[in-house]
Each structure stands twice: as C-alpha cells, then as structure tokens.
Amino acid sequence: MVDSWRLKVQHKTGFDYAGPVSSSYNEARMWPRNGSRQAVLDARVEVWPPARTYRYEDYWGTVVTAFDVHAQHESLTVTATSTVETLPPGDLLSASDGLPWSDLSSPALVDRWYEFLLPTQRTGLDDPLRSIVSDLRDKSDTPHVAALAVCEFVRSEVTYQPGATGVQSDALHAWEQRKGVCQDISHLTVGMLREMGLPARYVSGYLHPSPAAEIGESVVGQSHAWVEWWVGRWTAFDPTNGVAVGERHVVVGRGREYGDVPPLKGVYAGPASTGQGVEVTITRLR
Known part of the structure; x- marks a missing residue:
C-alpha cells in the first residue's frame, strides 16, 4: 500500500508601498495543480484589500487567480490556503530506461x-x-x-x-x-x-x-x-x-x-514598493 501524505499549505505574500496606491492589477500563481501524483482537495485565494477574483489556466497550464484593486491602499496581501494529497516517488526510471x-x-x-x-x-x-x-x-x-x-x-x-x-x-x-x-x-x-x-x-x-x-505540527515551509x-x-x-x-x-x-510561474506579479499606479513579504506554513494532516 502506498503511503500518501495530506498537506495543508498556507502561503501569504504581498507588497508594501511608500504611500497610497490608487489601483493595482495582479496575478497570483499559488493554486496547486491536480495531477497523477497529486490531488487538490481544497484551495482558496484571499485578497486584502477585498477584491473580486477570477481564475483561469494560463498557456503553461498553471492556475492563475487574477484580481484588480481600485480602492486606495498602502499594502496588498494575498493568502492562498490549500489541502493536497501527495504520493511518494513512483515509477522511477532505471539507468537503462527512457529514450536513446x-x-x-x-x-x-x-x-x-x-x-x-x-x-x-x-x-x-x-x-x-x-x-x-x-x-x-x-x-x-x-x-x-x-x-x-x-x-x-x-x-x-x-x-x-x-x-x-x-x-x-x-x-x-x-x-x-x-x-x-x-x-x-x-x-x-x-x-x-x-x-x-x-x-x-x-x-x-x-x-x-x-x-x-x-502529523498535526505546523512548520515553516x-x-x-x-x-x-x-x-x-x-x-x-x-x-x-x-x-x-x-x-x-x-x-x-x-x-x-x-x-512563467511567479507566485505574485502585477502593475500599479502609485509610489514605489518598499518590499515583499513571504510566509509559508505547512502542516502534515496525515
């Protein structure tokens, strides 16, 4: 029997600005992919200041959460939370396998x-x-x-x-x-x-x-x-x-x-960014 893991990932990132920003247009690539060795059980992306988000797959197949913020703001925070089932390495190729x-x-x-x-x-x-x-x-x-x-x-x-x-x-x-x-x-x-x-x-x-x-312990990922x-x-x-x-x-x-895959990118109207913070917390649920 293959021992899968269930992981909860919280990824918090964003920008601080030197003064009020009037509007920003952003894309977040923080939503895990479904695949043969990974299943996404739950995922959400939250934005502050609040903004309406919509999702699509880009050219490379990555899920993009896009959103615009038109309320004046001096910082932007994006928090992605997901629960994912993962498998150990499988079907590993031997030295003689694969194309010549x-x-x-x-x-x-x-x-x-x-x-x-x-x-x-x-x-x-x-x-x-x-x-x-x-x-x-x-x-x-x-x-x-x-x-x-x-x-x-x-x-x-x-x-x-x-x-x-x-x-x-x-x-x-x-x-x-x-x-x-x-x-x-x-x-x-x-x-x-x-x-x-x-x-x-x-x-x-x-x-x-x-x-x-x-199991159950949250660590800095x-x-x-x-x-x-x-x-x-x-x-x-x-x-x-x-x-x-x-x-x-x-x-x-x-x-x-x-x-092709930055976690967060965008353009905005306002003063310079003073930095970007990143926090990743991972918990093994089973």
Missing part, C-alpha cells in the same frame, strides 16, 4: 517540445558550461543517465545559500559565485539539460522540510523549485536536495523558467 540519444534529435520530438528546448533569459549558459555539458553527455549512455549526472554535478558545485541571490538572478550568476537558492539551482539544471537536447521545464511549488514530519525532463515521459527531480520528487513536494506551476 538518437530519438531526442528526431524532428517530431523537437517540434513537440520546442519551447522546452530553447534557452531563456534565466537559463542561458556560457562556453565553459557548454563544454562541461558536452563532457557529461559523452560519458552517459542514455539521456536519463545524463540528466541525473547534471543534477549531481550542479548539487556538488553550487551551494544552497538562502539570500545569496534575488528573483532576477540567472543561472550564470549562480554558477559564477557557486551559490544560490533553489530557483538558481533549478535554472542552471534546466539550462544544462536543454543544452544536451533534453526537453526540460522549471517547476514551482512547496516543500515540506522534514522527511519525518509529525518553503516556496520551492525543481525540474522535470522528458525522455519518453516527464521525470521530476529536486536537484537542490538531490532527491526524486515525492510526498513532500506540492506542485503549483510549470514553465520554461521562474518568469
């Missing part, structure tokens, strides 16, 4: 996953990194083995250090200083996978920090990022922690990079 290298370059595959093969602003590489990628590919019998080698390489070379970078950082910045956060590590991994010719996508969500989580690559099917892996994605992970969105 020859199939990755087929025109049909390239056309199907074209958008996940191109570098983006945050995932582009330089020549020294491309040389490393070429070497890792040459040493790997299959694309899946090469993908795992990339994850191990990035984890061994780039130290996870909260606060080392900001949301505008890219893969090269993290590589040059050999430190970053999960977002940077995922961008670098995705960029290297694409350079090998593997379709790869960036995944945003949440992570319960404890593999031995106590994390907004988190990891990667997926395609070798006949999508395979999810968390390069920051060096583990397959499982019951501790909650998927919110997928895209080419962070810019």
